[in-house]
Amino acid sequence: MDLLTALPLDLHAGVPHVISFVGGGGKSSALFGLAKAIADRGHRVISTSTTHLGAEQLALAPSVVRVTNNSLPLPQLAEALAQHNHCLLIGAAISHASDASLKTPMPAEMRLKGLPIPMIDELVNHCAQLGVSALLVEADGSKRRPIKAPATYEPAVPTATTMLITVMGLDAVGRPITEDFVHRPELLRQLLHEYSASSLPVEPAPPAPALDAPMRLTPSMMAHLLLHPNGGAKNLPPLARHVLLLNKAESPVLLAVARLIRQQFPSDAPLC
Numbered sequence: 616m617d618l619l620t621a622l623p624l625d626l627h628a629g630v631p632h633v634i635s636f637v638g639g640g641g642k643s644s645a646l647f648g649l650a651k652a653i654a655d656r657g658h659r660v661i662s663t664s665t666t667h668l669g670a671e672q673l674a675l676a677p678s679v680v681r682v683t684n685n686s687l688p689l690p691q692l693a694e695a696l697a698q699h700n701h702c703l704l705i706g707a708a709i710s711h712a713s714d715a716s717l718k719t720p721m722p723a724e725m726r727l728k729g730l731p732i733p734m735i736d737e738l739v740n741h742c743a744q745l746g747v748s749a750l751l752v753e754a755d756g757s758k759r760r761p762i763k764a765p766a767t768y769e770p771a772v773p774t775a776t777t778m779l780i781t782v783m784g785l786d787a788v789g790r791p792i793t794e795d796f797v798h799r800p801e802l803l804r805q806l807l808h809e810y811s812a813s814s815l816p817v818e819p820a821p822p823a824p825a826l827d828a829p830m831r832l833t834p835s836m837m838a839h840l841l842l843h844p845n846g847g848a849k850n851l852p853p854l855a856r857h858v859l860l861l862n863k864a865e866s867p868v869l870l871a872v873a874r875l876i877r878q879q880f881p882s883d884a885p886l887c
Contacts, residue, residue: 618645619652622778622858626658629743633735635855637755637770638782638847639762639798641862645782646751647675654700658748661692661738663704664729665771666756673727676703682730683707687738693745704738706730729753735773752776756798761787761863762832763798764806764840765849772850781847782860783837785869785876791829806846807836834872838879 624632634649636642646662653660654677662676673679678695680688680702695702706728730738735752742750755770757763761784772779790796797803807830841847841859851857859880861873 617652618649618860619656622649623856624749626653626656626748628659628746628748631739631742631747632749632777633739633752633773633775634749634778634780635752635754635770635772635776636780636782637765637772637849638780638841638860639757639784639787639862640759640782641761641784641860642753642755642757642782643672643675645780645860645862646753647672650676650701650749650751653749658700659696659746660701660749660751661696661704661742661745661747662701662751662753663735663738664753665732665735665773666729666753668705668727668729668753670727673703673705676701678702679705681705681707682734685734687734687741689741689745696745696747704730729771732771732773736775739773739775750775758798760794760796760798761785761790762796762803762837762840764800764802764846766799766802770850772852774852776852776855778856778858779848779851780858780860781841782862783841783847784863785861785872786863787832788834788837788869788872789831791831793829796832803840804830806840806843834875835879838876841876842880 636646650660650662677699680691680695682688682704692702692704708727739750752773754772787796792800792803794800847859848857861876864870864873
């Protein structure tokens, strides 16, 4: 089942779903996969970001438009959407001189700015004019780690968000809470200090680790983080729907892990 089929989306031109992706690794793949599915069904979709983008992400969209002079390039957006149904809207390059028309290939190490939140909220007001059915926003960074805890200034979720999708990689289960597997491990450890007092059921205690061994992630810990107001639910707009996306269920073992995590959630928690 693809993400579009799994999500409760009723697509209408000019009445956009504003979907923000936060959390661990896999956000870009999920976002661009959803954008392609929406465009393939004949709807117009704009993808963008409030965080930095890598140059390699430009190849994931059929058309790219850049913001210049801090104003929305509405004519260019309209043209790109008319041709491709999907357009990636980006900010300026952070490093390396490049062609503003995007015709010159960018170095792989190039980083691109996302859009400020007020500009994305402004873009929502033009979606009716552009005939856009969905606006997809990558609103968080994780340095390609499967799991993260947000810093005080994260995630950068647009005010107009109608659905917040928190992504977590199932390959984090059983991994130590270190920088190799977790973005901001020290913050994750802080969130888990209250874990023992949580109402979530816990797994049987494993054998005591060596004194210098790092704590390892369990399904209950991941469920706790996904729903925590300072974790996966941080900066959730009051009227937005919260959806949990467990990524990388690529083996029977990881699929079983996903089911274990699902058992920890309230019965009405939306999970993909």
